[in-house]
Amino acid sequence: MNFENFILPHIWNLKPYSSARDEFKGKEGVFLDANENPLGSGVSENWNRYPDPLQLAIKEQLAGIKSCSTDQIFLGNGSDEAIDLIMRMTCQSGVHNIILCPPTYGMYEVSASINHIEQRKVSLTQHYQLDVEGILQAVDQNTRLLFLCSPNNPTGNKLNRSDIYTLIESFKSGFIIIDEAYIDFSDEISFILELAKYPQVIVMQTLSKAYGLASLRLGMAFAHPTIISLLNKIKPPYNISGATQEIVYKALSNVSFKNESVKSILSERDRLKKSLINVPGVIQIYPSDANFILVHFKQANDLFDYLIEAKLITRNRSSVALCEDSIRITIGLSEENDKLVQLINQFYKA
Incomplete structure (x- = not known):
């Protein structure tokens, strides 16, 4: 798949910010590189050092749990950060559009509105399933993203998997984002396991629900390594705090x-x-x-x-x-x- 066709040129060619912790990844030494406070933090635990910008320890845990590789994982400040970054990576205001299937998670619309991206809405059916024909009719050459939430919020039901496959096979102008925030409560198999077969799919999950970590704000996106590398390139350098990384690491060990x-x-x-x-x-x-x-x-x-x-x-x-x-x-x-x-x-x- 030629991802370059679906990524904005300035994002594709962007030279990312290089943080101090990108340039030196060791944990031991005299750190005089990042303008941190050498005296500590003034609380019982010291948080004076910048955290791992790529959260590799957590990604190694998640790779085992989710049956994927670390280079297929992006971690964000909630799934909302991934939603925003994906839009900014793929859509130019006034040119591209996205497709939403209401009723669904409201942040897709909010993020699109903030980024001034055209939204084409194709409502679910009366049984809260996808109107596949309506979606495909709404697609044109400038449709960059199709958001599917399964199990869906606020309806709670999972979308027919056969319909999702039909859309994956038919939608060729951009990426399909499958939001699996509630999949831990479902018998559905995650599309993470099918990323190698469907490189245009981006899967989102969260630690806010089944893992009980809503306050820590850690969302996950799983995709082809090329997409993950682009998301890492455009995210803020330290988007996941050290405290969050430490607590999440412990929580993921408590299966x-x-x-x-x-x-x-x-x-x-x-x-x-x-x-x-x-x-x-x-x-x-x-x-x-x-x-x-x-x-x-x-x-x-x-x-x-x-x-x-x-x-x-x-x-x-x-x-x-x-x-x-x-x-x-x-x-x-x-x-x-x-x-x-x-x-x-x-x-x-x-």
């Missing part, structure tokens, strides 16, 4: 926590769905392959406000196309889910 978390959340998801299915105000509970469910309620806006008053916070998606009168509910602890069901029953009995 049992992640596995037990997924098991517990899936069990609670099933239990919550069973508890809600006979509530009079519940119209539909949509299928979910994520750590949340989308529920169509009668009087959804009033119910949302009622829950807020009780200090139980959900996400009102009623203003989102195809999600009218629906609330997205993250799966909580057993007692939190019980409280939710109790309050919903109280609302409809009032």
Whole structure:
């Protein structure tokens, strides 16, 4: 695949910033190169030295976990950084366009708007699946990116894999980004394992969900080594803090926590769905392959406000196309889910 056709020329030819830690990668020595404070940090742990700009220790762990190579991994300040960098790498304002499939993750649209990139929206079907024909009709020679979120946010369902394959085989003017933020809660096989076959695919995942590290803001992109090298070239030199790298390294070693978390959340998801299915105000509970469910309620806006008053916070998606009168509910602890069901029953009995 000729990636140069899909990358902006100034990005392709860019000479990246070379940081002090790029020029010397050793860990021992007298460091007088980076204008750091030699006295420490004034807290119990010293963070006075700049971190590894390429996060190699974490990438070595992830390569084993994800069955890929380290040069196929980009780490960003949340997946949002990868989304923004991919757009800036491929799209020129006023020339190129991207395709979104709403309802889906809102940051694709926000990032495109910030970068002043044309967005062509092809809505999901009533069953929250891809309108493959509509997407292909929207594509032209200047379409650089197609964003697919599976399992999808806010609907929770996984997209038909056969439809994704059709789009991969048919879309030839740019990259397909498959956002797998919730794949740990699904039985779906990651497209990371198919990157060698499909070099135009970029896969995004996160440590915010199953790994419980949302506060650390570490997102992952997996792609052909050429794409990863370009992302590393245009990212800020130290985009992942030393503290984040240290904590993530420890967390990735604790596989049992992640596995037990997924098991517990899936069990609670099933239990919550069973508890809600006979509530009079519940119209539909949509299928979910994520750590949340989308529920169509009668009087959804009033119910949302009622829950807020009780200090139980959900996400009102009623203003989102195809999600009218629906609330997205993250799966909580057993007692939190019980409280939710109790309050919903109280609302409809009032």
